[in-house]
Amino acid sequence: DQQVKQNSPSLSVQEGRISILNCDYTNSMFDYFLWYKKYPAEGPTFLISISSIKDKNEDGRFTVFLNKSAKHLSLHIVPSQPGDSAVYFCAGGTSYGKLTFGQGTILTVHP
Amino acid sequence: NAGVTQTPKFQVLKTGQSMTLQCAQDMNHNSMYWYRQDPGMGLRLIYYSASEGTTDKGEVPNGYNVSRLNKREFSLRLESAAPSQTSVYFCASSEVGSSYEQYFGPGTRLTVT
Numbered sequence: 001d002q003q004v005k006q007n008s009p010s011l012s013v014q015e016g017r018i019s020i021l022n023c024d025y026t027n028s029m030f031d032y033f034l035w036y037k038k039y040p041a042e043g044p045t046f047l048i049s050i051s052s053i054k055d056k057n058e059d060g061r062f063t064v065f066l067n068k069s070a071k072h073l074s075l076h077i078v079p080s081q082p083g084d085s086a087v088y089f090c091a092g093g094t095s096y097g098k099l100t101f102g103q104g105t106i107l108t109v110h111p
Numbered sequence: 112n113a114g115v116t117q118t119p120k121f122q123v124l125k126t127g128q129s130m131t132l133q134c135a136q137d138m139n140h141n142s143m144y145w146y147r148q149d150p151g152m153g154l155r156l157i158y159y160s161a162s163e164g165t166t167d168k169g170e171v172p173n174g175y176n177v178s179r180l181n182k183r184e185f186s187l188r189l190e191s192a193a194p195s196q197t198s199v200y201f202c203a204s205s206e207v208g209s210s211y212e213q214y215f216g217p218g219t220r221l222t223v224t
């Protein structure tokens with residue numbers, strides 16, 4: 001039972017355009033949702049989070065949207081930059097801070 | 112501040128050998144975690160420790176044991192390595208609060224032949 005799913009293995013975007021990464025979940029008990037970014041040979045780094053009681057959170061070029069009725073969240077990156085090229089993981093958080101991760105989406109931003 | 116450190120960075124084992132992966136954090140976090148990352152599977156939780164002196168199983172604990180040595184250190188042991196344990200292992204720590212943000216180490220790439 002995959003509680004968090006990222007159905008797009010990869011996404012290719014032109015520099016300066018918007019990148020939209022999607023994530024679906026099945027567990028209604030998640031209190032928080034987080035996005036992590038991962039470069040090759042490095043550990044994941046935290047990008048942005050959103051509480052389950054909110055529908056939007058913005059931090060600079062990054063915005064996360066949460067649609068609880070659809071059990072769907074998305075990460076918008078505007079404008080996209082070549083340095084944003086990485087693997088992006090979404091995760092749902094429950095008690096004790098345990099996170100359940102999606103499979104990841106490889107984002108490639110072309111100059 | 113080193114954050115979360117992991118040793119070794121790379122390891123090759125033969126089937127049946129044992130080893131311990133070490134993890135330490137200097138952020139005074141109460142909670143620590145071990146994950147494995149496999150292609151197409153994301154990160155899966157092996158074990159976690161909500162606080163010093165406690166450990167609990169995650170999603171994929173079989174074949175592993177852990178020790179929370181003190182507040183800083185959390186080790187993962189493979190008693191008898193199997194090829195299915197070939198993976199990249201990440202340690203993470205967090206201070207459970209309002210956002211569940213976890214800080215990850217650089218990972219250990221383990222190959223079992």
